[in-house]
Amino acid sequence: MNCTVNASIGMSPYQALYGRDPPNLFDTYARPSHNATVAELLAEREELLRSLKKRLQHAQMVMATNANRHRKDVEFSVGDKVWLRLHPYRQHSVGKPLSAKLGRRFYGPYVITERIGKVAYRLQLPTDSRIHDVFHVSLLRPFVEQPKFTYPALPMPTISGDRLLDTPVRATESRVVLSRGVP
Structure with missing residues (x-):
């Protein structure tokens, strides 16, 4: 050199x-x-x-x-269930949690519908999801069935990518805010 x-x-x-x-x-x-x-x-x-x-x-x-040393060859077949890892900084259309650090890492399980090449797979995502359905193998983890466990679904669509679409059920408390001594 x-x-x-x-x-x-x-x-x-x-x-x-x-x-x-x-x-x-x-x-x-x-x-x-x-x-x-x-x-x-x-x-x-x-x-x-x-x-x-x-x-x-x-x-x-x-x-x-x-x-x-840390690499491993992972292969899935059509019909397998997998977990899907979403990148919160890339896939804003899916949903942005208030804290990306505390947000979920993996969503699913989703069924593999097609293998594309050596390292890409097409997943059967919900019809209302707004992300592409082909993912690299590094974003997938094998799904192991666990009894009595609820699995997280894809996040709800968002308003302008900042907050989730929330509809309040009822108001629990209220308070009066004074501005220059006037409520």
Whole structure:
């Protein structure tokens, strides 16, 4: 990375630091030399390049292992029931709770009606929902039936995305507010 040209500075970081182009790291396998010192330098350089490639491959393997440690392949079939995770900052049309931190994470259960590609599924959502019915597999969790539990449905549609459509049943209390001493 230090030897490649950086778009923001228009030169390589090596050149910016040292004021000259970086040395070429060419393969020395097919470059025989009659001078013993040059042959020794080429052999050292070849060993250095082999060592660097081996270390880079090891580093790639370690990074891939660490990245894949928390990943898992999840697949559903048509007819399975799943939980659906909604992003409150993206899907305002569904409903915005007063506190997104305390809002529900998963809604459902919903039935998978179609598999689209490797990672997308179409769900059977209620007819009054105003969101698209295709979701990435990362937004779905398998549904496990639990007796005596009520499952949350999709939030109610909202007025201008701020508050839920509420209709009061009755007034429980009232108070008088004074403005400059006058009720």
